[in-house]
Amino acid sequence: MPACGYRRFMPILHSQELSNYVEVNGSPSGPDVAALLARTADVAGRLAVMSVSEHQARYLEILTRAMGVELAVEVGTFTGRSSLAIAKGLPSGGRLICCDVSEEWTAVARDAWQAAGVDSQIELRIAPAIETLSALPSGEPIDLAFIDADKTGYLSYYELIVPKLRVGGVILVDNVLWSGRVIDESVDDPDTVALREFNAHVLRDHRTFSTLLPIGDGVSMHQRL
Ligand SMILES: C[S@@+](CC[C@H](N)C(=O)[O-])C[C@H]1O[C@@H](n2cnc3c(N)ncnc32)[C@H](O)[C@@H]1O
Numbered sequence: 734m735p736a737c738g739y740r741r742f743m744p745i746l747h748s749q750e751l752s753n754y755v756e757v758n759g760s761p762s763g764p765d766v767a768a769l770l771a772r773t774a775d776v777a778g779r780l781a782v783m784s785v786s787e788h789q790a791r792y793l794e795i796l797t798r799a800m801g802v803e804l805a806v807e808v809g810t811f812t813g814r815s816s817l818a819i820a821k822g823l824p825s826g827g828r829l830i831c832c833d834v835s836e837e838w839t840a841v842a843r844d845a846w847q848a849a850g851v852d853s854q855i856e857l858r859i860a861p862a863i864e865t866l867s868a869l870p871s872g873e874p875i876d877l878a879f880i881d882a883d884k885t886g887y888l889s890y891y892e893l894i895v896p897k898l899r900v901g902g903v904i905l906v907d908n909v910l911w912s913g914r915v916i917d918e919s920v921d922d923p924d925t926v927a928l929r930e931f932n933a934h935v936l937r938d939h940r941t942f943s944t945l946l947p948i949g950d951g952v953s954m955h956q957r958l
Pocket of ligand 1: 784785810811816832833838860862863881
């Protein structure tokens with residue numbers, strides 16, 4: 734099982750009860766999602782927390798549908814929760830390219846895509862994401878990208894995606910608050926340092942317009958100008 738440097742994060746909201754309230758106050762996810770989450774808990778154990786939370790999944794689905802996304806790219810698929818959300822928001826004919834290095838985890842995702850009837854719209858590429866992103870043709874503009882993989886790779890993934898993003902297209906980046914460690918100067922592990930550098934880097938990038946949303950473990954959003 735490849736590691737991606739992930740640790741359990743604390744909810745940004747001030748109480749677990751309020752966090753639970755956020756999770757349940759949205760459109761119901763449906764039995765396919767419940768089955769996926771149960772299987773993820775079985776195969777991944779404590780690493781099941783790597784899946785995006787339900788409020789993030791709903792956000793991804795709504796944004797994909799609202800933007801009329803024709804081509805989406807996901808970096809870090811795991812067992813498929815975020816890819817399922819993006820795929821459900823695609824129009825018929827829309828495509829999602831998923832990047833991951835784990836056959837084992839993405840086997841769960843493949844089953845979930847099939848159960849939801851979106852498998853024909855998803856291409857899974859098993860390889861280091863740097864290779865997959867470098868090989869994407871520049872003639873096919875990306876409308877939406879979601880980065881949620883190894884934190885030390887974030888800057889490279891962003892830099893590979895921006896030139897292929899259509900004007901108005903959006904990159905979403907997960908875990909950018911890293912449970913608050915990004916502002917704790919006593920923490921200097923490689924993942925935290927990489928996330929700090931990433932957050933500072935995108936602020937200096939005049940090709941995109943950015944914001945940081947305090948949802949999940951912090952999601953930043955970068956729109957190509
Ligand atoms: C946090 S999980 C993704 C969770 C997923 N977005 C979801 O909601 O279920 C990170 C994933 O990144 C993958 N990963 C780690 N390093 C990678 C790399 N260099 N290239 C591609 N994928 C990578 C891991 O195998 C893991 O499945």
